[in-house]
Amino acid sequence: MERGHDIAPSFGPSPFGGGRCSVCGAPISRNEVARGGICASPDCLRTKAMREIQEENERRRMLCRTLSAESTPDRAEAGIDEERRFALAVMPALEHALVPQDPERVKTFTERIRGVILQAVAGAARDAEAGEDAEANPDTPPDEWLQPDSDPEFHSYLLAGCATCRGYCCETGKTHAYLDDKAIRRYIAQFPGRDSAEILQDYLSYLPEESYEDCCVFQGPMGCTLPRTKRAHICNSYLCRSLIELQERLEEAEQPAAVIGSADKANRLVRLTLFDGERELSQRDVASGPDQASESTT
Ligand code: SF4
Numbered sequence: 001m002e003r004g005h006d007i008a009p010s011f012g013p014s015p016f017g018g019g020r021c022s023v024c025g026a027p028i029s030r031n032e033v034a035r036g037g038i039c040a041s042p043d044c045l046r047t048k049a050m051r052e053i054q055e056e057n058e059r060r061r062m063l064c065r066t067l068s069a070e071s072t073p074d075r076a077e078a079g080i081d082e083e084r085r086f087a088l089a090v091m092p093a094l095e096h097a098l099v100p101q102d103p104e105r106v107k108t109f110t111e112r113i114r115g116v117i118l119q120a121v122a123g124a125a126r127d128a129e130a131g132e133d134a135e136a137n138p139d140t141p142p143d144e145w146l147q148p149d150s151d152p153e154f155h156s157y158l159l160a161g162c163a164t165c166r167g168y169c170c171e172t173g174k175t176h177a178y179l180d181d182k183a184i185r186r187y188i189a190q191f192p193g194r195d196s197a198e199i200l201q202d203y204l205s206y207l208p209e210e211s212y213e214d215c216c217v218f219q220g221p222m223g224c225t226l227p228r229t230k231r232a233h234i235c236n237s238y239l240c241r242s243l244i245e246l247q248e249r250l251e252e253a254e255q256p257a258a259v260i261g262s263a264d265k266a267n268r269l270v271r272l273t274l275f276d277g278e279r280e281l282s283q284r285d286v287a288s289g290p291d292q293a294s295e296s297t298t
């Protein structure tokens with residue numbers, strides 16, 4: 001049987017024993033049902049992608065409305081009213097529990113980083129013998145990796161965004177922390193003369209006693225415990241979509257103060273921060289409750 005857009009939409013039982021494409025109604029296999037209920041037609045895939053973008057945009061608009069309503073008394077108290085324009089953006093929220101550092105995870109990290117360090121030290125020694133210093137190596141620019149890909153004017157606001165979120169994206173750092181050959185080569189360029197055992201000891205010395213369950217081993221209660229100069233490039237440069245939105249809104253605001261929210265996976269606002277570029281004016285947890293959704297429509 002031919003499938004896809006040539007078939008008139010139908011939503012009855014599928015003759016394939018699977019289901020029906022949620023866009024065109026064509027019969028689809030069980031695998032296609034499991035992959036999102038869509039057939040392989042490019043038109044249907046595009047339509048589904050567009051729907052997802054629209055749903056995500058709508059979700060973000062709703063959260064911003066919730067944040068605007070929830071922050072009204074906080075803004076009034078801080079003197080950030082409608083006269084003084086402010087930027088408003090909602091970050092994700094780290095939802096993992098803080099737990100004692102797991103020795104098994106430390107062991108996995110140690111074994112991995114030891115191999116990376118040995119390889120980087122050997123590579124740096126080879127380069128030195130060949131007369132190439134780290135400064136001359138295009139893979140190790142002197143300071144660039146310390147700079148975030150953001151407007152320096154807004155850097156402090158973006159840090160406030162990450163502090164409100166508490167490191168949702170660092171979950172992916174797991175037991176590797178993104179530390180690769182490039183990161184260790186930069187370390188060697190900064191601290192020449194340290195041998196591999198000293199470099200390993202230095203990294204291990206930053207592991208916090210408590211970290212977030214199943215997240216990056218360096219993700220402690222006050223954020224990342226590694227100094228910026230010793231982190232991987234991606235850890236210093238990454239900007240999530242929420243931070244990009246915050247930066248865009250700050251660019252639009254005349255006298256930017258930031259109203260930053262943090263929302264969990266269930267779309268509940270969990271924290272809110274007011275930040276004026278130099279200092280945090282307030283931060284508080286938001287009590288979640290069934291009235292949040294209704295507030296979002298006000
Ligand atoms: S980059 Fe985004 S997801 Fe990562 S900590 Fe900052 S606000 Fe959270």
Ligand code: SF4
Pocket residue numbers: 167169170171172173177178216217218219220223224225226231232235236
């Ligand atoms: S090293 Fe630091 S910034 Fe990088 S993923 Fe881990 S906690 Fe996040």
Ligand SMILES: [Zn+2]
Pocket residue numbers: 004005021022023024025026038039040041044
């Ligand atoms: Zn289809």
